[in-house]
Amino acid sequence: MTTSEQPTVVSASGKVLVAGGYLVLDRKYDGIVIGISARFYTVIFSGKNGKFSVYSPQFDDGQWDYQVNLKSLGGEEGFSCELESTNPERRNSFVEIAINYSLSIISRRKDEQFKEIVAKGLEIYIVGDNDFYSQREQLRKKNLPLTSSSLKSLEPFCKVHCTLKKVNKTGLGSSAALITSLVSALFVHFGVVSNQTNDNDRKLIHNVAQFCHCLAQGKVGSGFDVSAAIWGSHIYKRFSPNILENVMNQNVDISILNNLIDPASSKWDNQVTKFSLPHGFKLVLADVDAGSNTPSMVGKVLKWHKDNIDRANTLWDTLASHNTIISNNLRRLNKNHEQDKELYINAIKICESVKASEWALLTEQNPNNNNVALFSATFTTFQRIRELLREMTELSQVPIEPPKQTKLLDACNEIPGTIMAGIPGAGGYDAIFCIGIGNSFSSQIEKLWNSWEEMSVGPLLSRESSKGYMIEQINNIPGLSKSLNV
Template identity: 50%
Template sequence: MMTTIASAPGKVLLTGGYLVLEQEFSGLVVGTSARFYTVIRPQTDLTAGTITVNSPQFEQALWKYKAIVTQDKLDFDSITESRNKFVETCLKYTLQVILERVNHSLVEQKLSHGIDITIVGDNDFYSQRAQLEAKQLENTADALSSLDPFCKTHATLSTVHKTGLGSSAALTTSLVAALLLHFEVVSKEFKDKEKKLIHNVAQFVHCLAQGKVGSGFDVSSAVWGSHQYKRFHPDILTPIMDENVDQKLLSSSVDADNLNWDNQVVPFQLPPGFDLMLADIDAGSHTPTLVGKVLNWKKTKPEESNLVWNQLGQFNLLVEQHFRELSRLYTKDNTAYNQTIELCSQLKSSDWAQVQGKVAEEMVKLVNDFNMVRSLLQKMTELSQVPVEPQEQTRLLNACTDIAGVAMAGVPGAGGYDAIFCIVLSNHSKQLVRKVWESWKELSVGPLLSHADSNGVTSVSLATVPGLSDILS
C-alpha cells in the first residue's frame, strides 16, 4: 500500500520583524533543519470516508473525520468530541481543492477503506525541559542529542511550550503537501507550479484556522525554505475567509496561475562558513500581543514610528546585501574567502577590522549594519513600551557577540523573550556560545539542535527519517 510522506521546515526570521506585515518591506527568513512530517497510509479496515489523524507526541491527540464525496461535492464532519482547528481546516478545504482538480471517483477510491494520517515534529519545535528533568539531565546540547526522535511532550497541544520555530505553519504545509501528493494533484518532485499551489492552499487554511490574514512568511518558508520574503496583498484571501466558502471560488482563488498572488520569493542561503544557532528562552512571549501593541504604537504615533520603521527597512536590506556579497566573494575566490573566515573565527567581531581584504571589509559592514538593526529594535522597545528586544535579552545577546567568531546575535521575528539566534563561524565558537548559555543566570536559556537548512517542502521516504518508522509501528 502506498505510503505518502511530506515534510516542511521551521523558520527563523533574521530581519524584517513587524515590517513584513507591509508589502513595501521585505524580511530575510531562514529555514531550519527542524521539520514536520505528515505520513498518510491507506487502510483496509476502516469505514469508507473515515480519516483518522494522530499526533503521537501529545496527550489526547487523536481525531477522526468523515469525508464523503457525492456528485463532486464534499461532505466533511468531525466525529470526535475533541477538535484540532488547524488539522480540521486543513483537511476540509484541501480536500475541496483536490475535488476541483482530479476525478471524484479517484478521491472516492482512495477514501474507500479510510486513511490514517500521522503528524510529528522534530524535538526542537517544543521545549524538552520537562523531558530532561524527568531523565535527570541538564539542559545541554549533549543531553538533547540523547533524546529519542519525536519524543513525547507529556503535554496536550494547548499546554505544550513551543520554541517559536513556526510549528503551526510547518504542520499545515506538510499536511497540505501530503494530501495533494496522496490524491495525485502534485508530483513527488514538487515542481515550481506545484509548490505555488501548496503555498496558496497552506496560506489560506493557516489564515482561516488562525482567524486572520497574517504576514505569511512562516508558511512561505515552510514551502520554499530560506529566502527574501515580501508578503502577498491580504485582499487575495479576504473573499474566501469564510467557513462556508464556495468550492469553486476557493479553488480558483488558490490556483497557482492566479496572478493576484503577488508575494515575492527570492532564494537565499547563508554564506559558506556561517552557521545558525538557536536557543529557547523559558520566559515566554505571546507574539500576537506584541504585534498588536507595536501596531497600536505605529497607529497612534505615526511620525515617530515611521522614522524607526523606514530606518529598519534600510538596514535590514543592507544586512541581506552583505550576506549575498559574501556568497559572491566566495564564488570569486574561495581560497581567500576561507582564509578570512578562519582568521575571523579566532577574533571577536569588534576586531575584524584588523583583517585585510574585501571579505573582511564586507564582514565588518555586516556586523555594523546588524548592530544598527539591533539598536533600532531597542529604540522601538523604548518608544513603544513593547519588549521587542528587552534589556534582559540585550545583555544575553551582548555576551554572545563578545565571543570570538560570533558574527551576530539577535531576537528573531517579533522578538520578546521566546528565543534568540546566533550566527557563528566555527564549531569552537559554537561550543563557547553554548557555555555562555549553560551558565547564564538571568534567563533560562536552552539550546536547540537545529541549524540553517535552505530546503523547503519535500517528499521523503520512511527509511530516510530516523525514528519515524518507530513512531508508526
C-alpha cells in the same frame, strides 16, 4: 497499525525570521527568513474502514476521527467536503480545515480516483521534530543537563506527556510547518503533485497552505512562516492581505477558492528571492525560559505605529534600509565564495578567533580581502538594527528587545566569530539566535548559554536548511516508523 503498504510521506521546515520583524507585515518591506532543519512530517496510509483518522502520537490527546461527506458540485467542479467528527467535543481546527479544503480542491483535479480513495478512508500521522517543543521537562525527569548532548540523547519525535493545548512551543513555526506538510502530503497522496521541483506545484501548495493557515488562525497573517515551510531560506515579501480577506469564512464558495489558489493566478504577489547563509556561516538557536505573548506584542506595536505614523514610518524605513544592507552583504559573500574560495576561506581564518567588534582593525590590516570588510560591516549594521529595535521597544512600550535579552545578546557578541546575535521574529523573551563563523563558535556560544544565570537558556539542535517542503521515504527518516508504531 501494521502494514506493508508504502505510505506517502512529506515534510516541511520550520523557520527563523532574523530580520524584518513587524516590518514583514507590510508589503513595502522585506524579511530575511531562514529555513531550519527542524521539520514536520505527515505520513498517510490508505484506510480500510472508510474513516479519516488523524494521529499525533506525541500528545496525550492526539487522535481525531472523521467521516467525510462529499457533495457533488456538478460537472467538472468536483466536490465540497465536510468532515464530521466522531467526537465533536474534541476538535482540531488546524487539521480539519487543512483536510477539508485540500480535499475539495483536489477533487476538481482527480474526480473518479478521488472518490475511490476517499471511500476507503485514510490514516494520517503527523509528528514534529523535538525542537518544536520545549524538552526541559523531559530532561529534568531524566536528570539530564540542558545541553545539546542531552537533547541528542532523546529519541526522535519523543512524547511531550501533555495535551496539545498545554504544550510549550519554541516558536519555530510549528503550526505553519504542520499545515504545509499535511496539505502537501494530501496533494501528493491523491496524485495531484508528484514532483517537488515543479515550481507550479510548489506555488499551488503554498497558496492552499496560506489559505488554510490563515483561516485556522482566524486572521490573514504575514505568511512568512508558511513561505519558509515551502521554500526554506529566502528573502520574503508578503502577499497583499486582500487576496484572502474575502474568503476568511468556513462557508467559502469552493469554485471561488479553486480559482483563487490557482498557481497561474496573477493575484498572488508574494515575492520569494533565493537566499542562504554564506559558506561557513553557522546558525545556532536557543529557547529562553521566560515567555512572551507574540499576538499581544504584535497588536500593541501595530497600535503604536498607527498612533505615531510619521515617527514610526521613519523608524521602519531606517530599519528596512539596514535589513537590506544585511541581505545584500550576505548575498555578496556567497558570490565571493563562488568566485575565489581561497580568499574567502582566508577571511574566515583571519576573523574566526577575534571578536567582531575588533574586525574593523582587521579590515585595515587586510585591504586586499574585501570579505573581511563585509564581515565587519555586517556585524556593525546588525548592531545598528538592534539599536533601532531597542528604540522601538522604548517608544511602543513593547519588550521587543528587553534589557535582560540585551545583556545576553551583548555577551554572545563577545564570543569570537559571532556576526549576529538577535531575537527572532517579534522579539521578546522566547528565544535567541546567533550566526557566526569558525570551528569553535557553536561550542563557545553553548558554553556561555549553559553558564548564564539571569535566565535559563536552552540550546536547540536546529541549523539552517534551505530545503523547504520535501517528498520523503519513511525508512530514510531516523525514528519515524518507530514513533508511529508502524
